[in-house]
Structures are given as C-alpha cells and as structure tokens.
Amino acid sequence: MSIIGATTGELLSRLERGELTSVELTTAYLDRIAQQDDRVAAFLTVNGDEALQQAADVDRRRQAKQPLGALAGIPVAVKDVLCTKGLKTTCASRMLANFIPPYDAHVVTQLRNADAILIGKTNMDEFAMGSTTETSAFKTTRNPWDLGRTAGGSSGGSAAAVAAGMSPLALGTDTGGSIRQPAGFCSVVGMKPTYGRVSRFGMVAYGSSLDQIGPFANDVNGAALLAQVIAGHDCRDSTSVNAPVPAYSQTVNQPLAGLRVGIAKEHFVEGLNPEVEQALRAALQVYKSLGAEIKEVSLPHTSYGVAVYYLIAPSEASSNLARYDGVHYGHRAAQFSNMIDMYATSRGEGFGSEVKRRIMLGTYALSAGYYDAYYLKALKVRRLIRQDYDKAFEQIDVLASPASPNPPSKIGEYSANPLAMYLEDIYTIGANLAGLPGISVPAGFTEAGLPVGLQLLAAPFEEEKLLRAARMYEQATQWQGKRATL
Amino acid sequence: MDYTTIIGLEVHVQMQTKTKIFCGCSTKFNPDNPNVQTCPVCLGLPGSLPVMNRHAFDLAVKTAIAINCQIARFTKWDRKQYYYPDLPKGYQISQYDLPFSHDGWLEIVVNKETGEKKKIGIIRAHLEEDAGKNTHDETGRGHDSQVDLNRAGTPLLEIVSHPDLRSAQEAKEYLEELKLLLTYLEVSDCNMQEGSLRCDANVNVHIHRDGQKIATPLVEIKNLNSFRNVELAIEFEADRQYRQWQQDGKTFGQVNKETRGYDAVRNITVAQRSKEEAADYRYFPDPDLVPVTVEEAYLQNVIQSMVEFPAARRTRFIQQYQLSNYDAAVIIDQGVVFADFVEHVARICGDGKQACNWVTQDVLREMNDRKLTIEGFPIQPPVLGEILKRINEKKITIKSAREIFLNLLNSADPSTINVARIDQIIQEQGLSIVADSGQLETVIVAVLAKNQKAVADFKGGKPSAAGSLIGQVMRELKGADPATVRELLLKKLAE
Known part of the structure; x- marks a missing residue:
C-alpha cells in the first residue's frame, strides 16, 4: 500500500512493525510536496532538512528499542500562526515575513514530545482573517479537488496539505470555523476542541476569546490521536482548563448506543445550497440506520451569530494586532517622517486589506460612545447564544449541520464582497461564540465533484463523544477512502 | 489673595515582587543592562500570554486593606490601548471599571506638635503593569531613541486620592505617610529616583470673592520626581492659576482639563497637552486573563498577617513611652527599622523613654554625621541596650555612657563592638561609679x-x-x- 494517502493508524503500525522507516515516510511526503505544492500552494515553509533529521533520530531510537511518543515518526504540518522555535512564523503577513520566534508554541512542544516530525508551515489567511486562504500575503492555496476553487480558510493550507497527501496530519486554528470549514471544503477531518482544552500559548492571537487549535487528519482516528497529543492544561495560558484529557484514540472506535443527533430548525434557511442540504439529510439517514434518534431543536439566536462574531473577533483583533507596530520586531517602513508616521506607514505597508478592515471594525466597536452599543451588546448576545446551546444539549448528544452552506468557492469569488464571505460562517461561528467542540467529517460530493462536510457539535469537553459519533458516521460511509487526484 | 488650593494625588507604586506581574522575569532595577530582564511575554512577542503573579495581587490587597479600602470580591483585567514605543503590546494591562479595591482613606498628621490628624479619602487602588523606559537623545544631534524593557511588566499599584488635600504641605505629608506605610508593609521601597514611586497631582484653586467660591480649571501636573518638587510644583501652580484667573476669568468647566509638566530647574509648570485631544483608550476586558474572585477566608488571612501600621505605632509610642507627639513622630517617620531599633533597646535597658532619647539624639546625630543607615549603625540594640542598662543600674554615669558609646563607635574593628567590650572599657578607664x-x-x-x-x-x-x-x-x-x-x-x- 502506498504511503501517500494512508491513514495515520496505518502508517504508525507499519513503522512499528519495521516495514517502513520514518526517513522513508518523511522523504515520501517531502517528495509529494516537491511534486505537487507548486499547484496547491499549501506550504509557506517546508522544513525538509530538520524533518529528515528528526525522522532519522526517531528511527535510531526505534532501532535501539527506546520508548517513543504517540506520533513517533509521523509528519505533521503546522499552520503558520503557531510559533516554531528557530523556524519562520509569518501568519501569512508581510508584517511578520521574517519573524523567527525564539520559542515553541505549547502545541509544538507537545508535538516534539510525541516525536512527531515537523514537516512544514502551512499557508493561511493573513492572521487567520478570512475563509478562503486568499488573504495570505504570499500565495493562494488551491483546493486539491478542484484547483480553480479555494481550500477554504483560514486554515486552508493545513486542510489542503492533508487532502493532497502532502502530510497525514496537520494543525490548524479555528476562531470562527477556520478548521471545520476548510476540512469540509477539502474532504478531510478537522476538529475544533472546546475553548480551554488546548493551550493557546504560542498561537498568534486573532480573537483570543474564540481562538482554539485543533487537528486535521484524513480519518477520525488520526484526528483523535492528534487531539489527544495537543490537549491538556498549560500553566502559561490562564484560559487553559486544568482537567484530565481522556484517551480519545482508545475510545474513538466504540459506537454510541442511543445516540441523539440534533438538527436546528434555524439552520435550514435561505442560502443553504440544495446539494449541501441533501448531503446533510443523507447523513441523518445514516445515523438513523445506526440506531440514532434524530431530534429537532431550536437555537433562536442563530441569526445574530455572524453579527456578534464580526464585532467580538475584530474588537479583540484590533487590540491583539496593536503590537505589530514596527518598533520592536516585524516590518518597519523604510521611510517615515516622525514616530506617529512610523507607526502608520509600517502598519499600512505590513497589513493586507482584510486585516485592516477588521482592525478598523474592531477599533470602531471599542471606541468611546460605541462600546455599549456594539461590543458590550455583542457580549450579551453571545451569552444568549451560549444559553441556546446549553438548552439544546440537554436534549441531544451532538448537533448536526453542514460545515458551510455552500461548496468550495471559486478563487476570487468573494474578492469584491467580503460580507458574502462572512455570511458563509453561519454554521461554524456558534461553536466559537459558545466555546463548544466541533468536528467536520467528509459527507460526500456535489454533482460537480465538490466536497461537502458534515459538522457535528457537542457540549463543552465532550470531545470524546464527538469523535465517537463522527467515527460511527465515517465507518458507515465510504467518503473517508476518497482521495483527491492531482 | 484669598484662595484655597484643592489637590488630589495619583500615586504609582512599583511593588517589591521578585518577578513581574504577568511573567517570571526579574523586577530588579537594572538600568545599566537594558533589555536583559525580558521574555516573550513582557516583550509582547506574537503568541505570548500573560499569567497573573499571585504574590503581586496579595501585596496589593495588603496595601489596600492598610489604606482602609473595600476589597472587591470580583475583579478583572482590562486592556488600556495606546501606542508608545515603551509599550510593546500596544496596550497596558490595567483595571478599568472593576478595580480590586475602592473607597478607603489614609490619615495624615497635619500638625506634628499637637498631633492633629486629617483623613484623606482614597477613591480607588488598582493594579497594572508598568511600561518600559524610553531614552531620548538629549544632545540635540538627533540620534535614535532607545527603549529598555527591563521595567516593562513590573507590578504597579495606582492609588487615587479624593481632592481632599488643601495645601502643598498636606500633599507632601500625604505622600510621606503613604511612603512610610508602604515601606512598613514591605510593599515597595518607594525610591523616587529609581521610579518606584511616581506621582501626578490634580490641582485647582477655590477663590473666595464676595462670599462666593470660584473654582479655577483643573490641571494635572506630571514629572514630579521628589516630594519636595511635589510641594514646589503645587505652590507654583496654585499661584499661577490664581494669576491666570485674574487675567482671563476662566473658571472650572469652561476650559478642559490641562496636563502640565513640572520643570524643576526653573520651578514652573509648563503646558503639555490638553485632555481634549487625549486618546480614547478603548478599554475592554483582557480575554487572555481570567477574572479574580476574592474569598472572605483569604481576606481574613491577609488581615491577620498584617504588621502594626505607622499611625497605630505612633499612638502606642506616645502612651507606652510617655513621648510627645513630636518625638513619637520623629521615631516612627524614620521607618520601621528605626522604630524596631528603639523598641529593641527599650526591651534590654528596661526604660523606653531613655531608649527613645538616646536613639533620637545620640544615635540619630551620629548617623547623620557619619552618613550611616540605622541598619549599618555599628552599635546595634543588644550593645546599646546594655550600655543604658548600666546607667539605670547606677553602675556608670550618663557621661561615662557617652564616652563608652563614642569609644565603641570609633573602634577600628567593628567586630570588637560587643557587651564584653563595654565592661572592659569601664574597667580600663575606671568608669565604675565609686559607691565607696x-x-x-x-x-x-x-x-x-x-x-x-x-x-x-x-x-x-x-x-x-x-x-x-x-x-x-x-x-x-x-x-x-x-x-x-x-x-x-x-x-x-x-x-
């Protein structure tokens, strides 16, 4: 069986049985990147030399029968918003084009401790602001299923890297759907854990109260294993929750008896693509056939989600991005007339238009005289949205919906209409506002062959249930076996 | 010229924690080695996150209790946003609408002879992080400014008083009492030269004219780097406002609050900027930090572990040692080590009044003449107490005691200054009282x-x-x- 396209579980057992070395495996993926990435543009940095060294080290230790971590020898691609010591971390922005962090993000430390191979840094929307990976200052990632379309975003590079067989696993971040939506667009598995489940230390902040790091994989088992490696308390992140991490990879294959799958009546609205809706209905049939109960619930404040998100996330972003001022690091304008001009010109040159738009939105929402009407009101509605979900999860175990209302967009489709792009976040945003875990699993294709994702959400810290429910569906369908042909 | 000066003070105190408020870097004053006490958190590097230093919070609560503040049961952190090169994140983590403490008071002695006191109201005390320090080229040759972030993230306590102070002298007394309290509590060394205590004064005057009270526009004075300068600046500013009013007749509310800097060389205040153009700080709750809740048991713990405050100690000294208001103030105002010194001597010699007299006269005089600190004074309480004890036991005369005191003080080898040496000197010089x-x-x-x-x-x-x-x-x-x-x-x- 070929290395490219194999699941993480298959690769791990072949490594363990000695049929394959990590150097061979890593070389195969590096070759794949070399062959395909000029078309897909999933990577910003390929960490070839260091990856091969890491792989050789794992092989040597395996040979010596030394204890190895849970991902020993497996390549993982890391979104370029996560700090990697000594390796460029750009956030796909001119502002940080040459920024080399002196420290590792907590999740990167966890990867190293698990003996994973850091194969490269993936493309993204600039500072994770966007839903198509088109706002990257460096390149546009293309959808491996249709190179004329986007891979989604903001973690489009990570999703496309897994979908194109350039890495079996990847890390992304999700502030409003940035893992789940590109996972759906690229027909891979992507999970956003509960807020606080994974330390944000070393993740370059976009919307701090919404941001969460999560796994991409080509199957639910791979996602479970990677989630298990990165989850857990970290004293360097005050919002990280000190609670034990269940062994997701041990339980993921156990079906849930009496599973209650919810659907929200507010999700079936105008703008939902009929083929996407059809895929969702088919997925519900699958669950029914597996003995699950389908229940309709109500999330009455759903229609406010996008508005609330586009006040809170830009407000936090306007503050989080204030540090990029050209004084201590990052881009500084070559010419300026005084201190204020140095700030203005450096930031004007360093940021792209979507980032500037969100900084301005957030600055406005936090300004004196507007704070109460916008930011504070948004916080209040956010609490109502959370209450909607709390109530819903009293009756159901998981909530099913599409990952996004439409199949992957064409490159350039939203360039003149950012608002239309924002509205595509309708199904994913709620989980960030409410801090819930969510997963997107492949749920088939449109007639044109474009991927459709099924999103499942669960109550806080119910990742185990979420993964098991996702695995039940994956096992009962054939979508997981499909690979994009390039 | 008939007016009353109205003053409110905003005091920033650097707290004496080993590490910074949101990271593990040292808070040591280290201006000669810029940017060595830094890490990704206090440098504001991408992806770094703050974690509250619990010790800084404990010290702040201790101080707030000592200035009779209410402690909030729920408090949170806010971001105060503005651009300046010494502020690496583009915002300062501070406390806005829910400070950890509010509504307290500090009692000051307005007359040292009579001991007359006055309560100065405290609006709030809140915690925040300090910024770094910019160094500008002052040669006029236009070299680049430099930034030192060693100080960035040092815990700062901001204490805001009500406008209850009525003279420059009272303002100085308030600062001195606050400094004394903070050093007693070991919260801060309050070294104004090193910037560990900084003060802004809000000043206006109420002019009394035909039974009417006319208030002048409010001015905030910055750059006050010594207690003496606080006094001088307020005196100048009150007089300036009176003269300004005589010229333009502008009163409170007709002009926006103005910020002026104190120029110590010329002893004047100079207009900096009008608050009209002041930044909108866009405060909002910091999503990186969790709110802090304060339990009753915790508060009781802090209260129980509290030391005796200077004001209480002054009262006790007056009663216990039969001191005048003035003498008690002299001792207490020298600081906790000095007062402890007196009490230690008193315990050994058995006469508090005598101990007070000796320490405030002989010891203080020699300290000043020889430029010594009380900690470094060669004759420590165990020895001094024994000298005085010998006077009380009528073994030596007061005059002989002074001789012994000076003899010990002039010893070439400080290690020889001990109780045995006292008796040796008595012996050698025949200082024993001749009772025969x-x-x-x-x-x-x-x-x-x-x-x-x-x-x-x-x-x-x-x-x-x-x-x-x-x-x-x-x-x-x-x-x-x-x-x-x-x-x-x-x-x-x-x-």
Missing part, C-alpha cells in the same frame, strides 16, 4: 588640702569656687557620681 564613700572622702580631703585658695574663696562668699574643686575630684575619680561628689564636698567645706 570612704574612698571619695579621702580624695576630697586631698583636693581641698591642695587648693587652699579656692577653699578660702568659697568660704569668703564665692560659691562658684566649688566648681573647680568638684572638677578636680571628678578627674581623680572617673566613676564618681557628680551629685554625690558635690554633696560630700559641700559638706566638707561647711565643716
């Missing part, structure tokens, strides 16, 4: 025999002649008690 009246009488008789002229003068109606006779006896018998000598000598002369 037989020996005394022999010496007196000998002295009288040698000084027939003086004896004749005395008998001839010149009582002052006794002085030289007493002096000679004392020279012969160093340990003799002058009163006893005088008594015996007069008796002999009368014979």
Whole structure:
C-alpha cells in the first residue's frame, strides 16, 4: 500500500512493525510536496532538512528499542500562526515575513514530545482573517479537488496539505470555523476542541476569546490521536482548563448506543445550497440506520451569530494586532517622517486589506460612545447564544449541520464582497461564540465533484463523544477512502 | 489673595515582587543592562500570554486593606490601548471599571506638635503593569531613541486620592505617610529616583470673592520626581492659576482639563497637552486573563498577617513611652527599622523613654554625621541596650555612657563592638561609679588640702569656687557620681 494517502493508524503500525522507516515516510511526503505544492500552494515553509533529521533520530531510537511518543515518526504540518522555535512564523503577513520566534508554541512542544516530525508551515489567511486562504500575503492555496476553487480558510493550507497527501496530519486554528470549514471544503477531518482544552500559548492571537487549535487528519482516528497529543492544561495560558484529557484514540472506535443527533430548525434557511442540504439529510439517514434518534431543536439566536462574531473577533483583533507596530520586531517602513508616521506607514505597508478592515471594525466597536452599543451588546448576545446551546444539549448528544452552506468557492469569488464571505460562517461561528467542540467529517460530493462536510457539535469537553459519533458516521460511509487526484 | 488650593494625588507604586506581574522575569532595577530582564511575554512577542503573579495581587490587597479600602470580591483585567514605543503590546494591562479595591482613606498628621490628624479619602487602588523606559537623545544631534524593557511588566499599584488635600504641605505629608506605610508593609521601597514611586497631582484653586467660591480649571501636573518638587510644583501652580484667573476669568468647566509638566530647574509648570485631544483608550476586558474572585477566608488571612501600621505605632509610642507627639513622630517617620531599633533597646535597658532619647539624639546625630543607615549603625540594640542598662543600674554615669558609646563607635574593628567590650572599657578607664564613700572622702580631703585658695574663696562668699574643686575630684575619680561628689564636698567645706 502506498504511503501517500494512508491513514495515520496505518502508517504508525507499519513503522512499528519495521516495514517502513520514518526517513522513508518523511522523504515520501517531502517528495509529494516537491511534486505537487507548486499547484496547491499549501506550504509557506517546508522544513525538509530538520524533518529528515528528526525522522532519522526517531528511527535510531526505534532501532535501539527506546520508548517513543504517540506520533513517533509521523509528519505533521503546522499552520503558520503557531510559533516554531528557530523556524519562520509569518501568519501569512508581510508584517511578520521574517519573524523567527525564539520559542515553541505549547502545541509544538507537545508535538516534539510525541516525536512527531515537523514537516512544514502551512499557508493561511493573513492572521487567520478570512475563509478562503486568499488573504495570505504570499500565495493562494488551491483546493486539491478542484484547483480553480479555494481550500477554504483560514486554515486552508493545513486542510489542503492533508487532502493532497502532502502530510497525514496537520494543525490548524479555528476562531470562527477556520478548521471545520476548510476540512469540509477539502474532504478531510478537522476538529475544533472546546475553548480551554488546548493551550493557546504560542498561537498568534486573532480573537483570543474564540481562538482554539485543533487537528486535521484524513480519518477520525488520526484526528483523535492528534487531539489527544495537543490537549491538556498549560500553566502559561490562564484560559487553559486544568482537567484530565481522556484517551480519545482508545475510545474513538466504540459506537454510541442511543445516540441523539440534533438538527436546528434555524439552520435550514435561505442560502443553504440544495446539494449541501441533501448531503446533510443523507447523513441523518445514516445515523438513523445506526440506531440514532434524530431530534429537532431550536437555537433562536442563530441569526445574530455572524453579527456578534464580526464585532467580538475584530474588537479583540484590533487590540491583539496593536503590537505589530514596527518598533520592536516585524516590518518597519523604510521611510517615515516622525514616530506617529512610523507607526502608520509600517502598519499600512505590513497589513493586507482584510486585516485592516477588521482592525478598523474592531477599533470602531471599542471606541468611546460605541462600546455599549456594539461590543458590550455583542457580549450579551453571545451569552444568549451560549444559553441556546446549553438548552439544546440537554436534549441531544451532538448537533448536526453542514460545515458551510455552500461548496468550495471559486478563487476570487468573494474578492469584491467580503460580507458574502462572512455570511458563509453561519454554521461554524456558534461553536466559537459558545466555546463548544466541533468536528467536520467528509459527507460526500456535489454533482460537480465538490466536497461537502458534515459538522457535528457537542457540549463543552465532550470531545470524546464527538469523535465517537463522527467515527460511527465515517465507518458507515465510504467518503473517508476518497482521495483527491492531482 | 484669598484662595484655597484643592489637590488630589495619583500615586504609582512599583511593588517589591521578585518577578513581574504577568511573567517570571526579574523586577530588579537594572538600568545599566537594558533589555536583559525580558521574555516573550513582557516583550509582547506574537503568541505570548500573560499569567497573573499571585504574590503581586496579595501585596496589593495588603496595601489596600492598610489604606482602609473595600476589597472587591470580583475583579478583572482590562486592556488600556495606546501606542508608545515603551509599550510593546500596544496596550497596558490595567483595571478599568472593576478595580480590586475602592473607597478607603489614609490619615495624615497635619500638625506634628499637637498631633492633629486629617483623613484623606482614597477613591480607588488598582493594579497594572508598568511600561518600559524610553531614552531620548538629549544632545540635540538627533540620534535614535532607545527603549529598555527591563521595567516593562513590573507590578504597579495606582492609588487615587479624593481632592481632599488643601495645601502643598498636606500633599507632601500625604505622600510621606503613604511612603512610610508602604515601606512598613514591605510593599515597595518607594525610591523616587529609581521610579518606584511616581506621582501626578490634580490641582485647582477655590477663590473666595464676595462670599462666593470660584473654582479655577483643573490641571494635572506630571514629572514630579521628589516630594519636595511635589510641594514646589503645587505652590507654583496654585499661584499661577490664581494669576491666570485674574487675567482671563476662566473658571472650572469652561476650559478642559490641562496636563502640565513640572520643570524643576526653573520651578514652573509648563503646558503639555490638553485632555481634549487625549486618546480614547478603548478599554475592554483582557480575554487572555481570567477574572479574580476574592474569598472572605483569604481576606481574613491577609488581615491577620498584617504588621502594626505607622499611625497605630505612633499612638502606642506616645502612651507606652510617655513621648510627645513630636518625638513619637520623629521615631516612627524614620521607618520601621528605626522604630524596631528603639523598641529593641527599650526591651534590654528596661526604660523606653531613655531608649527613645538616646536613639533620637545620640544615635540619630551620629548617623547623620557619619552618613550611616540605622541598619549599618555599628552599635546595634543588644550593645546599646546594655550600655543604658548600666546607667539605670547606677553602675556608670550618663557621661561615662557617652564616652563608652563614642569609644565603641570609633573602634577600628567593628567586630570588637560587643557587651564584653563595654565592661572592659569601664574597667580600663575606671568608669565604675565609686559607691565607696570612704574612698571619695579621702580624695576630697586631698583636693581641698591642695587648693587652699579656692577653699578660702568659697568660704569668703564665692560659691562658684566649688566648681573647680568638684572638677578636680571628678578627674581623680572617673566613676564618681557628680551629685554625690558635690554633696560630700559641700559638706566638707561647711565643716
């Protein structure tokens, strides 16, 4: 069986049985990147030399029968918003084009401790602001299923890297759907854990109260294993929750008896693509056939989600991005007339238009005289949205919906209409506002062959249930076996 | 010129924690090695996150309790946003609408002789992180400005008073009392030169005219780097506002609050910027930090572990040692180590009043003359207490005690300054009080025999002649008690 396209579980057992070395495996993926990435543009940095060294080290230790971590020898691609010591971390922005962090993000430390191979840094929307990976200052990632379309975003590079067989696993971040939506667009598995489940230390902040790091994989088992490696308390992140991490990879294959799958009546609205809706209905049939109960619930404040998100996330972003001022690091304008001009010109040159738009939105929402009407009101509605979900999860175990209302967009489709792009976040945003875990699993294709994702959400810290429910569906369908042909 | 000066003070205090408020870097004052006490968190590097230093919070709560503040049961952190090169994140983590403490007071002594007191209201005390320090080229050659972030993230306590202060002198008293309290609590060293205590003054005047009270526009004075400058700046500013009002008649509310800087060289305040153009700080809750809840048990713990405050100690000294208001203030205002020194001496010698007198006179004088601190004073309480104890036990005279004190103080080898050495000096120099009246009488008789002229003068109606006779006896018998000598000598002369 070929290395490219194999699941993480298959690769791990072949490594363990000695049929394959990590150097061979890593070389195969590096070759794949070399062959395909000029078309897909999933990577910003390929960490070839260091990856091969890491792989050789794992092989040597395996040979010596030394204890190895849970991902020993497996390549993982890391979104370029996560700090990697000594390796460029750009956030796909001119502002940080040459920024080399002196420290590792907590999740990167966890990867190293698990003996994973850091194969490269993936493309993204600039500072994770966007839903198509088109706002990257460096390149546009293309959808491996249709190179004329986007891979989604903001973690489009990570999703496309897994979908194109350039890495079996990847890390992304999700502030409003940035893992789940590109996972759906690229027909891979992507999970956003509960807020606080994974330390944000070393993740370059976009919307701090919404941001969460999560796994991409080509199957639910791979996602479970990677989630298990990165989850857990970290004293360097005050919002990280000190609670034990269940062994997701041990339980993921156990079906849930009496599973209650919810659907929200507010999700079936105008703008939902009929083929996407059809895929969702088919997925519900699958669950029914597996003995699950389908229940309709109500999330009455759903229609406010996008508005609330586009006040809170830009407000936090306007503050989080204030540090990029050209004084201590990052881009500084070559010419300026005084201190204020140095700030203005450096930031004007360093940021792209979507980032500037969100900084301005957030600055406005936090300004004196507007704070109460916008930011504070948004916080209040956010609490109502959370209450909607709390109530819903009293009756159901998981909530099913599409990952996004439409199949992957064409490159350039939203360039003149950012608002239309924002509205595509309708199904994913709620989980960030409410801090819930969510997963997107492949749920088939449109007639044109474009991927459709099924999103499942669960109550806080119910990742185990979420993964098991996702695995039940994956096992009962054939979508997981499909690979994009390039 | 009939006006009252109205003053409110905003004091920023750097707290003496080992590490910064949101990271593990050292808070040491280290201006010669810029940017060495930094990490990704206080440098504001991408992806770094703050974690609250619990010790800084504890110290802040301790201080707030000492200035009689209410402690909030729920408090949170906010971001105050503005651009400046010494602020690496583009925002300062501070507290906006829910400070951890509010509504307290600090009592100051407005008259040291009578001990008259006044309560100064405190609006709030909140915690925040300090910024770094910019160094600008002052040669005028236009070199780049430099930024040192060693200080960035040092815990700062901001204490905001009500406008209850009515003179520059009161403002100075308030600062001195606050400084004393903070050093007693070991919250801060309050070193204004190193910037660990900084102060802004909000000043205006109420002019009394035809039974009316006219308030002038409010001014905030910055750059006050010594208590003396606070006093001078307020005095100048009050007078300036009065003169300004005489010129333009503008009153409170007609002009926006103005920020002025104090120029110590010229002793004037200079307009900096009008608050009208001041930044909108866009405060909002910091999503990286969790709110802090304060439990009753925790508060009780802090209260129980509290030291005696200076004001209470002043009152106790007055009662326990029968001191005047003034003398008690002199001791307490020298700081906790000095007051502890006095009490330690008092415990050993058994006489508080005597201990107070010796320490405030002899020790303080020698400290000042020799430029010593109380911690570095060569004669520490165990030795001084024993010297005084020997006076009380009538083993030596006060005069001999002073000789011993100076003898010890001038010792070339400080390690020889101990209790054994006291008795050695008494022995060597014959300072023991001569209680044996037989020996005394022999010496007196000998002295009288040698000084027939003086004896004749005395008998001839010149009582002052006794002085030289007493002096000679004392020279012969160093340990003799002058009163006893005088008594015996007069008796002999009368014979």
